[in-house]
Amino acid sequence: LVLGLDPDPARLWPDAYTLVDKPGAESAADLAAASVSAHCAMVIEAVAAHCVAVKLQVACFERLGAAGWAALRDVAVRSRDAGLLVIADAKRGDIDVTAAAYAQAFIGETLTTFGPVPGLGADALTVNPLLGADSLAPFVEAARDRSAGLFVLVRTSNPGAADVQELVLREGDSVSDALARLVRAAGAGSIGRCGLSDVGAVVGATAPERLAHLRELLPDSIFLLPGVGAQGGRIEDLAPAFEASPAAGLVAVSRGIVAAAERDGGTPSQAAERAAAGMREATWALARASL
Amino acid sequence: LVLGLDPDPARLWPDAYTLVDKPGAESAADLAAASVSAHCAMVIEAVAAHCVAVKLQVACFERLGAAGWAALRDVAVRSRDAGLLVIADAKRGDIDVTAAAYAQAFIGETLTTFGPVPGLGADALTVNPLLGADSLAPFVEAARDRSAGLFVLVRTSNPGAADVQELVLREGDSVSDALARLVRAAGAGSIGRCGLSDVGAVVGATAPERLAHLRELLPDSIFLLPGVGAQGGRIEDLAPAFEASPAAGLVAVSRGIVAAAERDGGTPSQAAERAAAGMREATWALARASL
Numbered sequence: 001l002v003l004g005l006d007p008d009p010a011r012l013w014p015d016a017y018t019l020v021d022k023p024g025a026e027s028a029a030d031l032a033a034a035s036v037s038a039h040c041a042m043v044i045e046a047v048a049a050h051c052v053a054v055k056l057q058v059a060c061f062e063r064l065g066a067a068g069w070a071a072l073r074d075v076a077v078r079s080r081d082a083g084l085l086v087i088a089d090a091k092r093g094d095i096d097v098t099a100a101a102y103a104q105a106f107i108g109e110t111l112t113t114f115g116p117v118p119g120l121g122a123d124a125l126t127v128n129p130l131l132g133a134d135s136l137a138p139f140v141e142a143a144r145d146r147s148a149g150l151f152v153l154v155r156t157s158n159p160g161a162a163d164v165q166e167l168v169l170r171e172g173d174s175v176s177d178a179l180a181r182l183v184r185a186a187g188a189g190s191i192g193r194c195g196l197s198d199v200g201a202v203v204g205a206t207a208p209e210r211l212a213h214l215r216e217l218l219p220d221s222i223f224l225l226p227g228v229g230a231q232g233g234r235i236e237d238l239a240p241a242f243e244a245s246p247a248a249g250l251v252a253v254s255r256g257i258v259a260a261a262e263r264d265g266g267t268p269s270q271a272a273e274r275a276a277a278g279m280r281e282a283t284w285a286l287a288r289a290s291l
Numbered sequence: 292l293v294l295g296l297d298p299d300p301a302r303l304w305p306d307a308y309t310l311v312d313k314p315g316a317e318s319a320a321d322l323a324a325a326s327v328s329a330h331c332a333m334v335i336e337a338v339a340a341h342c343v344a345v346k347l348q349v350a351c352f353e354r355l356g357a358a359g360w361a362a363l364r365d366v367a368v369r370s371r372d373a374g375l376l377v378i379a380d381a382k383r384g385d386i387d388v389t390a391a392a393y394a395q396a397f398i399g400e401t402l403t404t405f406g407p408v409p410g411l412g413a414d415a416l417t418v419n420p421l422l423g424a425d426s427l428a429p430f431v432e433a434a435r436d437r438s439a440g441l442f443v444l445v446r447t448s449n450p451g452a453a454d455v456q457e458l459v460l461r462e463g464d465s466v467s468d469a470l471a472r473l474v475r476a477a478g479a480g481s482i483g484r485c486g487l488s489d490v491g492a493v494v495g496a497t498a499p500e501r502l503a504h505l506r507e508l509l510p511d512s513i514f515l516l517p518g519v520g521a522q523g524g525r526i527e528d529l530a531p532a533f534e535a536s537p538a539a540g541l542v543a544v545s546r547g548i549v550a551a552a553e554r555d556g557g558t559p560s561q562a563a564e565r566a567a568a569g570m571r572e573a574t575w576a577l578a579r580a581s582l
Contacts, residue, residue, distance in 0.1 A: 006389065009403035017404055032403035059385060059392035063401045064408055066360040073356065093419060094350060094382050095449040095522075098297065101350035110354045112300035112323035113308055117355055128384060130421045130444060132451030153421060158386040160423030167469055170459045175466060178458055231386075 001280045002087065003047055004226065004254030005040050005075065006057035009064065012039035013258075013268040033067035036060075040075040043258055044082050046269040050276035053085035053123070055224070055252045076120055085123040087224070087252075091153060092139075093128030099135050103142030124149040126202055126224070129179050133186070140186050140199060149198040149222070152186070154179045154214060157204025157227030176210070180217040191220050194245055200224055203241065205233025205251070212240040223249050228279075229256030235282040239289065246287035253279055292571045293378065294338055295517065295545030296331050296366065297348035300355065303330035304549075304559040324358035327351075331366040334549055335373050337560040341567035344376035344414070346515070346543045367411055376414040378515070378543075382444060383430075384419030390426050394433035415440040417493055417515070420470050424477070431477050431490060440489040440513070443477070445470045445505060448495025448518030467501070471508040482511050485536055491515055494532065496524025496542070503531040514540050519570075520547025526573040530580065537578035544570055 009032040016039035044054065054075075061072035076086045092102040104110045106125045110117045127139050129152050136152065143150050155165055155176045165176040180201065187197030200222035203214055215223075223241040227233040228251055241249035256279070261271035300323040307330035335345065345366075352363035367377045383393040395401045397416045401408045418430050420443050427443065434441050446456055446467045456467040471492065478488030491513035494505055506514070514532040518524040519542055532540035547570070552562035 006392075009401060009405075009408075012404075027408075028403055028406035029408045031405040032401070032408055035404070057389060057392070059383070059389045059396065062360075063392050063396040063410065064403075065364065065396075065410075066357040069353075069357040069360050091385050091419075092350070092382070093384075093421075095447065098348060098350045101297075101348070101354050105350065105354040105356075110300060110323070112319055112355075113303075113326070114300075114322040115319035117300075117318075117320045117323055119354065120356075128382075128419050128421055130384075130419055130455055131447050131449055132454030132456070134449055134451030134454075156386065156422050158422055158425055160425030163423030163425075163473065164421055164466070164469060165423070167466065168461045170461055170463075172461075175455070175458065178455060182454065 001051045001276065001283045002053045002055050002224070002250045002252040003043065003051045003084070003257060003276070004055045004057065004252045005043065005258070006060045006254050007036045007039050008060065009036055012036065013042055015042060029064050029067040033064045033071040036064065036068070037071040037074045041078050042269060043272060044078055044084070046272045047257055047276035048082040048084055050280040051084060053087050053250065054079040055087040055089045058088055058090040073120060076122065086121070087124045087126070087151070088120055088122035089126045091126050091128045093131050093135055095131060096134050096138055100138035100142070103139050107146055107148050108142045122148065124151060126151045126153065128153050129182050133182055136182065136186050143198060144190065149200060151200040151202045151224040152179065152183045154183060154201040155203050155207055155210050157206045157231050157233065161204060161207070176214070177217060180214055183221055184218055187221060194247055196220055196222055196245055196248060202226065205238055206231050208233070208237035211238065215240045215243055219244050222247070224252060225249055226252040228253050235279060235286070239286050242286045242290040246290050249286065251279065251283045292342045292567065292574045293344045293346050293515070293541045293543040294334065294342045294375070294548060294567070295346045295348065295543045296334065296549070297351045297545050298327045298330050299351065300327055303327065304333055306333060320355050320358040324355045324362040327355065327359070328362040328365045332369050333560060334563060335369055335375070337563045338548060338567040339373040339375055341571040342375060344378050344541065345370040346378040346380045349379055349381040364411060367413065377412070378415045378417070378442070379411055379413035380417045382417050382419045384422050384426055386422060387425050387429055391429035391433070394430050398437055398439050399433045413439065415442060417442045417444065419444050420473050424473055427473065427477050434489060435481065440491060442491040442493045442515040443470065443474045445474060445492040446494050446498055446501050448497045448522050448524065452495060452498070467505070468508060471505055474512055475509055478512060485538055487511055487513055487536055487539060493517065496529055497522050499524070499528035502529065506531045506534055510535050513538070515543060516540055517543040519544050526570060526577070530577050533577045533581040537581050540577065542570065542574045
């Protein structure tokens with residue numbers, strides 16, 4: 001189970017607003033970023049015991065500018081301190097030299113005349129493969145240097161995903177299948193002791209009928225599975241993801257955990273903890289069934 | 292002509308390092324970001340008279356973290372002060388709620404309990420359409436609200452672009468053609484007095500054989516044309532982009548201007564100014580020819 005954090009600064013846990021204690025914070029951006037940071041810290045504390053990783057939605061931090069990036073770094077540090085892996089959900093993709101710059105931002109570091117500037121230090125990054133294999137290569141190289149990983153978009157969780165990803169190619173397969181082939185090629189040669197490579201795939205939990213097929217195309221890849229809950233996906237439909245290995249599926253849930261109190265009542269932290277505990281059980285049941 | 296700024300903090304104009312004057316700057320990130328900002332200011336001053344816009348490569352700022360985002364904002368402000376439009380080359384793409392957050396970051400603003408937090412205020416943003424029409428919609432809406440525009444990736448300038456974008460579909464056309472159809476649909480209804488819509492396309496100058504075809508598919512879209520110079524594209528091959536209108540092509544050049552002194556000699560600013568003047572002439576010749 002992966003805790004998705006996509007904080008909306010207008011809809012944080014109430015205590016996040018009162019606990020803001022940031023000396024020198026003056027602008028709305030500074031105060032909002034401090035609240036976002038406090039909110040994420042509370043959510044992590046409530047549910048870390050039930051999760052293996054956080055998935056940080058970079059957009060939600062980036063919209064607060066420089067203060068948001070500082071908060072993103074705070075939350076990444078706090079996640080690691082809580083024993084969680086950090087997945088930066090940034091969906092970056094660009095030509096080679098620029099992809100290398102994004103890899104520096106999220107995984108590696110940037111060499112400057114004033115010394116190295118550390119990146120976010122993420123354990124994994126989501127990337128967009130529309131620009132092709134040479135746009136993935138700098139991410140793969142940077143991730144491998146740091147024992148980090150990638151999750152490449154193969155079949156996303158939104159309704160419009162089919163517009164491009166499910167276009168049918170001349171040979172009868174789909175764009176999504178072609179993306180899966182890119183992922184397999186990028187991960188070849190990195191397969192570790194558990195039989196899994198360092199190049200995973202984002203496969204939406206909202207299209208379970210595609211899961212078994214993509215698992216056949218990608219027998220060595222960890223699947224990051226967003227879309228459970230608010231978007232309509234159900235954990236119990238995700239068994240094919242785990243067929244490759246009990247560790248081959250990461251179920252990412254954001255609002256289903258963070259906003260559980262809106263549905264179940266109780267305090268935000270109690271409701272989140274209970275929701276996460278139940279989802280962990282449902283996820284581990286799939287993992288155990290694959291043994 | 293569009294000035295591309297993708298500053299590498301280890302390869303700035305020499306004066307950028309000596310002119311750093313940022314009270315309180317202590318960390319390598321702060322000093323590097325201040326140098327990047329100074330470098331961009333000098334380049335803008337040298338060539339603004341020959342350009343209509345800057346294209347800011349967000350990755351190159353983002354790799355410096357919070358300090359980099361502050362520099363990105365500085366450079367955007369300075370560009371506008373110099374009379375240039377600001378194109379944020381961010382290539383973002385995500386599901387609807389997240390796309391809306393990125394639109395807040397680059398074009399609009401974010402509402403928070405502490406008041407609105409302004410975004411970058413870009414006049415245009417590059418976006419990645421792999422997630423389909425519903426992932427473009429929040430960007431289109433945000434851009435239209437602010438009289439801003441989008442450039443959607445249709446055929447990028449890198450060698451690997453063909454891996455996905457030129458896959459042949461069952462009907463015989465390509466993925467890139469399908470992306471062009473998404474662009475046309477998103478821009479329909481926004482066509483202004485010059486016959487151009489607010490949803491443009493990124494079409495690499497390195498694939499001129501595709502240009503005429505994409506211009507047929509996209510008669511109303513402004514084309515942002517990267518890839519001239521270091522990547523091998525040539526301005527004189529870009530005439531089809533301008534066939535829709537003299538204003539329908541934006542030739543984006545980065546290293547060909549900023550690093551002109553390495554090729555032509557002279558001071559960085561003199562060489563950049565001369566290179567930009569020549570490229571402006573070459574670009575305007577295409578625009579005039581389309582009248």
